[in-house]
Amino acid sequence: MPPNPDEIARFLDELCAYVHDLNQWGQVADYIPELASIDPAQFGIAVALPDGRILRSGQADVGFSIQSISKVFSLACVLGRIGEQVWNRVGREPSGDRFDSILLLEQEKGRPRNPFINAGALVVTDELLTGRTPAQALSEVMNFIRATAEDDDIHIDKAVALSEAETGHRNTALAHYLRSFGNLHNAPELTLGTYFHQCAIEMTCMQLARAGRFLAHLPGAPKMLSPAKVRRINALMMTCGHYDGSGNFAFRVGMPAKSGVGGGLLVIAPGKASIGIWSPGLDAWGNSQIGTLAAERLAEFTGWSVFG
Numbered sequence: 412m413p414p415n416p417d418e419i420a421r422f423l424d425e426l427c428a429y430v431h432d433l434n435q436w437g438q439v440a441d442y443i444p445e446l447a448s449i450d451p452a453q454f455g456i457a458v459a460l461p462d463g464r465i466l467r468s469g470q471a472d473v474g475f476s477i478q479s480i481s482k483v484f485s486l487a488c489v490l491g492r493i494g495e496q497v498w499n500r501v502g503r504e505p506s507g508d509r510f511d512s513i514l515l516l517e518q519e520k521g522r523p524r525n526p527f528i529n530a531g532a533l534v535v536t537d538e539l540l541t542g543r544t545p546a547q548a549l550s551e552v553m554n555f556i557r558a559t560a561e562d563d564d565i566h567i568d569k570a571v572a573l574s575e576a577e578t579g580h581r582n583t584a585l586a587h588y589l590r591s592f593g594n595l596h597n598a599p600e601l602t603l604g605t606y607f608h609q610c611a612i613e614m615t616c617m618q619l620a621r622a623g624r625f626l627a628h629l630p631g632a633p634k635m636l637s638p639a640k641v642r643r644i645n646a647l648m649m650t651c652g653h654y655d656g657s658g659n660f661a662f663r664v665g666m667p668a669k670s671g672v673g674g675g676l677l678v679i680a681p682g683k684a685s686i687g688i689w690s691p692g693l694d695a696w697g698n699s700q701i702g703t704l705a706a707e708r709l710a711e712f713t714g715w716s717v718f719g
């Protein structure tokens with residue numbers, strides 16, 4: 412018998428106590444100065460269920476920088492807008508490389524491997540920007556997130572965006588490199604500015620869990636995209652959502668998920684739950700160390716897995 416919501420709620424509190432006892436938080440991202448000063452010893456989790464309940468434990472109401480989790484929402488916007496055409500500009504294979512790798516782009520002549528590595532996300536943001544100003548493109552992503560979370564109190568942390576813009580030399584290099592291959596249609600500084608702001612969206616675990624309900628096909632979730640497009644986003648989250656740690660995450664957790672260097676994690680248990688997790692300390696791949704462990708333990712406890 413799978414556990415009932417009350418049992419899951421108790422488990423989340425035990426999990427929260429467990430990770431604090433464990434005290435192995437990982438390292439916060441220090442290449443974005445604004446994130447470098449965050450205390451890694453923090454943990455929150457929220458689990459949205461089909462009956463509309465959201466179970467929570469720890470710091471589930473603390474806002475954090477969603478960073479690369481935003482790539483799921485920008486891709487959703489672009490898929491909604493131009494559909495399959497997006498695959499003319501970006502691939503859908505796992506990269507097996509760091510999220511900010513430049514190497515692959517050279518080898519593959521400017522067509523990024525997938526939309527979740529930085530080069531691929533820059534292309535998606537560039538597509539979003541086409542025919543719009545950066546403010547309009549950002550509004551489109553923000554409106555999407557606010558609609559799917561059914562919460563208007565979601566904003567961009569400008570200090571984080573600025574901080575990344577000042578030190579984002581790798582992303583700047585990637586954008587110019589894409590442009591040299593003709594796969595960036597807007598001025599690199601405009602695409603980069605939009606991308607840094609999109610990454611600087613601040614959300615709580617509660618908001619993230621609600622925002623992910625459409626990906627889990629939970630009853631009552633706002634209908635954002637067709638079921639076929641949702642399936643594809645989940646497939647990409649499973650295969651590419653954790654960069655070169657994606658295979659390991661699939662092995663340990665068995666569910667589609669997307670990480671961000673702010674320590675957030677959106678995990679989708681199709682038909683069962685949408686899960687927001689946050690713990691800012693990262694592992695060697697740049698994914699939340701304790702967030703991954705928490706997702707693994709929750710999957711073990713509930714039996715939630717797309718692999719049966």
Ligand code: GLN
Nearest residue numbers: 478479510529610671672
């Ligand atoms: N804004 C970050 C970057 O571009 C996002 C990376 C991430 O969350 N993995 O480096």
